[in-house]
Amino acid sequence: MKRHLAILAAVALLLPAACTEDSPQPSEPSRGGACPRELDAAFSAWAGAGFSGSIAVATGERFDCLAAYGSADDASATPNTDATVFSIGSITKAFTAAAIYHLVDDGRLRLDDRAGALLPELRGPVREATVRQLLLHTSGLNGTHGNDTEPLSREAAIAAIGELELVAAPGKRYLYSNAGYTLLALIVDKVSGASYRDYIASRILPLPDGRRAGGFWAGKPAAPGPRAVGYLDGGGTGERGDFAGPHWAVEGNGGLAMTMKDLATWTHALFTGAVVSAGSAAAIAKPGRDLGGGRGEAPGWVAFDASRYGEPFLATAGGGGDVGHNAVVVWLPGQRRTIAIASNKPKVSAERLLEAIGPALVKGKPLPTPSAEAVRGDLTAAAGTYTLGTGGSFRVSARDGGLAVVATGTDAVAALFPPREGVSDGDLRRHEEAVRELLAGRTREGRQEREAFESAFGPIEGVAMAGTTTSGGELRTYVTITGGRGPVLGWYALNEAGGVEAAEVPASEPPTLQLLPSGEGRYHPDDPAGAGPAVTVAFAGDRMTVTGPAGAATARRAG
Known part of the structure; x- marks a missing residue:
């Protein structure tokens, strides 16, 4: 999102007032799992420089590193652990895309179906956009249909999306759109015969071991487990997930929450055919729109060529907004490896940490440590x-x-x-x-x-x-x-x-x-x-x- x-x-x-130097700070990084000494030492250095969050690195179904650092709540001096829940923001789009392909697998819809045919109540030029175009952000939609914590009903969301302007005819131009993924959630809601949330919870979130990968940050079914407090750029604390809804401003484009262990486990399950069929998993991993710079838009993901890490990979990230969390997940098909990182403080966000350590982590080299400290x-x-x-x-x-x-x-x-x-x-x-x-x-x-x-x-x-x-x-x-x-x-x-x-x-x-x-x-x-x-x-x-x-x-x- x-x-x-x-x-x-x-x-x-x-x-709430910004944190000050008097705020309680954990003296040691919290380790909620196993992480090799060399990796833990590097991550601890990043924690000392400001990273606060959770890290999960897995090869296949085995975790190579599962650890957490920093504070989940400064006020209570509660540390982050591998069981801490984070909002994953726009990574939710990967789950919405999986729900669409799950319906395709069941023969309930086709990628070339038009939005207006699936949602007859939808008005406006976006009616002509196909499901495939919505997945790849080529529907032409521009603008937002609602603010994150604005109460927005299903009917109001459909009306607001129908009123949005198009910057180009569907299929002609790439433009990232939250509204497009909410429209996909509305299609899931209509075609599945269940609510979007029920379908995600019952068909998409279940993991191979029978557990469910989290839930929703606000509303039900809620992600179970202790939550990290998010801290905003200005120093205040973020939205705690107590927004009563209705939630159609973020439905489909954001709103999910989970631990990094569950996010890594779900990502492996998705791309190995345990969430959708093997054919649909392959289709999700295939870029459908060239973005330049060695990147391509895939349904719910961005596909990267080998120029950055030495091998192709897929990634998606989310965060910001009024929650104060940031999360990123990477899938390396050649290694069957997953990297999931979340943060709840802005100084060293999950995305910035991955940018700094990603190439070395993927290649098995010593991780770089933060830049020089102050004198x-x-x-x-x-x-x-x-x-x-x-x-x-x-x-x-x-x-x-x-x-x-x-x-x-x-x-x-x-x-x-x-x-x-x-x-x-x-x-x-x-x-x-x-x-x-x-x-x-x-x-x-x-x-x-x-x-x-x-x-x-x-x-x-x-x-x-x-x-x-x-x-x-x-x-x-x-x-x-x-x-x-x-x-x-x-x-x-x-x-x-x-x-x-x-x-x-x-x-x-x-x-x-x-x-x-x-x-x-x-x-x-x-x-x-x-x-x-x-x-x-x-x-x-x-x-x-x-x-x-x-x-x-x-x-x-x-x-």
């Missing part, structure tokens, strides 16, 4: 506000053993958050223009965003760009929206067709980079996985210099 946080009412600012330094000496000659500013304060730098102004944001490799200045400008068009109400989704904002903050009087960053592989454009009750800072992440993939208004915090001291007045990002901005920051007297790939920017301390 791609993250989509709704426009938040002002009361949403009353979220001791005087943090208070650098505190203050620094202004660029072009007008932007940096507010620097001591926080969590380092410095927190808040960037204000597009020039300051550009200096502190230079785009990652492969992202051009043109990409940033196009994204910002798309956000401007959205908030101008030029699309149906844009008009909905305006209505939601104005209902909470009064009529929109102006929109000003506040800079664009790259976070978790997505572009986020910050905007200051002035309403009848004053200015509100938020951010939007849009897809290439201008649809909202993620948004947070008001933002939990402005563009902020946490730094650790490197010595001699120099600082580096507190980013052990190396996935953040490639900058260094230096302080000398009343000057602050930010150096990145495009050069250096110097600001002077005010006062």
Whole structure:
């Protein structure tokens, strides 16, 4: 499930306070199973750098590593274990795809059946999309049909999806769509003769040993077992799974939860023909849409060629949103090997950990460890506000053993958050223009965003760009929206067709980079996985210099 946080009412600012240095922290990684000493030592190093979660690595039906690290709940000092349950977000799409193929195996539907024929009550141009196109994100659907914790009935979901605009005729263009997978869940709900949840629970989740692989994060049947508390980028705690529903905003595209042991076991069962037929398992593993860069879209998965790990593999990931969990699972058919990782804290997410260790883990080589730790330094000496000659500013304060730098102004944001490799200045400008068009109400989704904002903050009087960053592989454009009750800072992440993939208004915090001291007045990002901005920051007297790939920017301390 791609993250989509709704426009938040002002009361949403009353979220639980961020964790502080006084929060209880486990002194040792929690080991909820067996893991070879060399792997455990590497994972423990990553835990020391901020990873909190669970890891399962299996070859065939045998687990090579089953362990957990960090805290499931800071408030109670409860550690993560291999029995800890995590929300798996968009990995749910793999289960929905399996449900479709299960119905194909039973002769209940065909992949070339059209959505409108299977759901006669569906209206709008998406009626012409086939089941196959929905599975491969080529239905043309753009936009969201509902926010994650918005009560949405089956009938309302069908109506909302029918009203969504198409960016192209079905089959003509790839565009990732949560709504498309909810439409598949609605088809399962209709064709199976059971509810979507009952069909998933009775036909798709059962494992070969008779157990069930988890359940749902919110609602029933619930995933059994102790749950990890999720922690958000801003420091607050995530949604606990007590949302009463109805759940059709996330049904099919997100919503499942389980342990990493169960996720790894289910993945092996899927691709070895224990969930669907051998023929359907092979069809799921076969890419049906070329995405470029050695990747292809497969039903519920992304297929990768051998360029990354030295052999082909399939993977899917999910998380973010208002739960605060991240999960990723990899299937290596040549080794019959599965890797499943979940995290409940953002500093070293499951996806970032896999990105750092994946190639070595697959090849059986020693795992890389986190980047260099901080050295001791005087943090208070650098505190203050620094202004660029072009007008932007940096507010620097001591926080969590380092410095927190808040960037204000597009020039300051550009200096502190230079785009990652492969992202051009043109990409940033196009994204910002798309956000401007959205908030101008030029699309149906844009008009909905305006209505939601104005209902909470009064009529929109102006929109000003506040800079664009790259976070978790997505572009986020910050905007200051002035309403009848004053200015509100938020951010939007849009897809290439201008649809909202993620948004947070008001933002939990402005563009902020946490730094650790490197010595001699120099600082580096507190980013052990190396996935953040490639900058260094230096302080000398009343000057602050930010150096990145495009050069250096110097600001002077005010006062």
